[in-house]
Amino acid sequence: xxxxxxxxxxxxxxxxxxxxxxxxxxxxxxxxxxxxxxxxxxxxxxxxxxxxxxxxxxxxxxxxxxxxxxxxxxxxxxxxxxxxxxxxxxxxxxxxxxxxxxxxxxxxxxxxxxxxxxxxxxxxxxxxxxxxxxxxxxxxxxxxxxxxxxxxxxxxxxxxxxxxxxxxxxxxxxxxxxxxxxxxxxxxxxxxxxxxxxxxxxxxxxxxxxxxxxxxxxxxxxxxxxxxxxxxxxxxxxxxxxxxxxxxxxxxxxxxxxxxxxxxxxxxxxxxxxxxxxxxxxxxxxxxxxxxxxxxxxxxxxxxxxxxxxxxxxxxxxxxxxxxxxxxxxxxxxxxxxxxxxxxxxxxxxxxxxxxxxxxxxxxxxxxxxxxxxxxxxxxxxxxxxxxxxxxxxxxxxxxxxxxxxxxxxxxx
Amino acid sequence: xxxxxxxxxxxxxxxxxxxxxxxxxxxxxxxxxxxxxxxxxxxxxxxxxxxxxxxxxxxxxxxxxxxxxxxxxxxxxxxxxxxxxxxxxxxxxxxxxxxxxxxxxxxxxxxxxxxxxxxxxxxxxxxxxxxxxxxxxxxxxxxxxxxxxxxxxxxxxxxxxxxxxxxxxxxxxxxxxxxxxxxxxxxxxxxxxxxxxxxxxxxxxxxxxxxxxxxxxxxxxxxxxxxxxxxxxxxxxxxxxxxxxxxxxxxxxxxxxxxxxxxxxxxxxxxxxxxxxxxxxxxxxxx
Numbered sequence: 195x196x197x198x199x200x201x202x203x204x205x206x207x208x209x210x211x212x213x214x215x216x217x218x219x220x221x222x223x224x225x226x227x228x229x230x231x232x233x234x235x236x237x238x239x240x241x242x243x244x245x246x247x248x249x250x251x252x253x254x255x256x257x258x259x260x261x262x263x264x265x266x267x268x269x270x271x272x273x274x275x276x277x278x279x280x281x282x283x284x285x286x287x288x289x290x291x292x293x294x295x296x297x298x299x300x301x302x303x304x305x306x307x308x309x310x311x312x313x314x315x316x317x318x319x320x321x322x323x324x325x326x327x328x329x330x331x332x333x334x335x336x337x338x339x340x341x342x343x344x345x346x347x348x349x350x351x352x353x354x355x356x357x358x359x360x361x362x363x364x365x366x367x368x369x370x371x372x373x374x375x376x377x378x379x380x381x382x383x384x385x386x387x388x389x390x391x392x393x394x395x396x397x398x399x400x401x402x403x404x405x406x407x408x409x410x411x412x413x414x415x416x417x418x419x420x421x422x423x424x425x426x427x428x429x430x431x432x433x434x435x436x437x438x439x440x441x442x443x444x445x446x447x448x449x450x451x452x453x454x455x456x457x458x459x460x461x462x463x464x465x466x467x468x469x470x471x472x473x474x475x476x477x478x479x480x481x482x483x484x485x486x487x488x489x490x491x492x493x494x495x496x497x498x499x500x501x502x503x504x505x506x507x508x509x510x511x512x513x514x515x516x517x518x519x520x521x522x523x524x525x526x527x528x529x530x531x532x533x534x535x536x537x538x539x540x541x542x543x544x545x546x547x548x549x550x551x552x553x554x555x556x557x558x559x560x561x562x563x564x565x566x567x568x569x570x571x572x573x574x575x576x577x578x579x580x581x582x583x584x585x586x587x588x589x590x591x592x593x594x595x596x597x598x599x600x601x602x603x604x605x606x607x
Numbered sequence: 608x609x610x611x612x613x614x615x616x617x618x619x620x621x622x623x624x625x626x627x628x629x630x631x632x633x634x635x636x637x638x639x640x641x642x643x644x645x646x647x648x649x650x651x652x653x654x655x656x657x658x659x660x661x662x663x664x665x666x667x668x669x670x671x672x673x674x675x676x677x678x679x680x681x682x683x684x685x686x687x688x689x690x691x692x693x694x695x696x697x698x699x700x701x702x703x704x705x706x707x708x709x710x711x712x713x714x715x716x717x718x719x720x721x722x723x724x725x726x727x728x729x730x731x732x733x734x735x736x737x738x739x740x741x742x743x744x745x746x747x748x749x750x751x752x753x754x755x756x757x758x759x760x761x762x763x764x765x766x767x768x769x770x771x772x773x774x775x776x777x778x779x780x781x782x783x784x785x786x787x788x789x790x791x792x793x794x795x796x797x798x799x800x801x802x803x804x805x806x807x808x809x810x811x812x813x814x815x816x817x818x819x820x821x822x823x824x825x826x827x828x829x830x831x832x833x834x835x836x837x838x839x840x841x842x843x844x845x846x847x848x849x850x851x852x853x854x855x856x857x858x859x860x861x862x863x864x865x866x867x868x869x870x871x872x873x874x875x876x877x878x879x880x881x882x883x884x885x886x887x888x889x890x891x892x893x894x
Binding site: 239240241242243244378404405406407408409411412414415416418419436437438440441444445448449450466467469470471472 | 610611614615617618712715719720721722723724726727734743745746812814815816817819821822825826856857860861864865867868
């Protein structure tokens, strides 16, 4: 009887010790709720479901597995959970989901959040709750401008990066005059402005800009008008995405505008769009991306692993989510705590290289990730050697040139 | 300018085909079929699946897909719509809306939201010289086929016995019944026919538009505006309004692009203020 009581006591003491003694790297007591919770909040049913969606959740799970494999017993904790929620691209849903994730489900960080208006809503929630938010999917530069805050990071790409690489490079390459069409909502308007600025800075002219209804399936008016403008534009710049882009490109080919001397440049092109249209529909089109799965050996190895899990080649957005999750976990590991202020301190100014982000720095002043971007060109079908191998990388745009050289003065963290 | 007007007519061709289907269904059953856009989408997906899984080309799809989906429409009418028509119109309203969401999500589940590839038929790859300007052959084809279809439907409705019964049943169902004509017998085929028209428009759209689960819901809002402008239940009105709205939005895009998003609805509001029953509608349609 006595022996049994003793052994029970010992067992309890042992458990207590194990709990307090914690893991290496600074003590388990510094991990809230004894676990790290990563939450992916994105569009899982609407227009961006295939560019990010559930597959980004898969990518984040891969980051967790890779993190655990790397640190093993030395990991700050081995209890890492991945949650996901659908924000349907609506700011009010994004806002309530973010509150639920932070408060009730104890999320330590929210990832992805495409659609800028939804991203702004989550950024505000993150600021109020003092929780980390790493946005991968939204394009607006306001995330590191007017809307910036201490707990929000912008990771991957933005409209400045897209415009300054594609707009400037195509202009320098002889596409001096542009006709820009853009969908008439925040993203399109923002893209139109940044593209126009970049084209003018590179010595080109913008002949005309036209808003189009959103969503829209008939672009014939604009396509017919293009060759007749005075002066005749050399490049048709489209700022459309998803189904609208597919409609526009199909009709661009139908009107044979390329034969009429009007080239196509696409503001935001995702590899799944090329897959939808078939490479020949877009052959020769130049665009900028933050990553490409067949960029080099490192990217390719990861893309192979991803394909084995998800069944498709990753979009740059999915790789971005992997990287963001991994860098978050690394920051927790370095600081030994998942407390937001500590993680933010670890992330600010951090320099690194991973599968996705090369020559990367998280700029401390505005929390924008600076990393290499790529100018790509869509191959004709005859040059496509394997499924999804649609793009030739023409040029690497160094991290220092790819993004805004100076933080937006309207941002104070 | 002339070319842009032509353009508008091509866009209007789709509105006209869809509006025509909606109009005959509404006329005959008094049902506002909110799943019409979903059947347009299924038409395009039908063509895609026929090509992708069975290797059937565009022409075969154009002949096969609409009757098949029309048949699905017949089943739908027999099993569900029929039971709901005697009740408050709201029931069918909700039913067809729910059905549209279910169909959309099923396709989404299977194929994702990305657009699927569908090539133009090679025979129609080139351009056609129309005298004043050259125009993509496929678009000319779409306009021609749609105009012919609308004309054929019009002829059937005005010149044949079937058409007479359908028109009579649309305008005065009780009286037609009193004359000893079995109206109920014609309800199901008309519903199926309306659905087939939507599917037909979908197949036509596949080579020139993005084939994705949302393509129908994006378009159908405008089509409803078209039907209202034309006059609910008026067959001629819906076709005329379809082409007119296509024309107006093309010219709107040209001259006032910033307004083109709302132009159709401004037009609708204006027409309703002027003629509450729509351009060709009868007041009875609202009873």
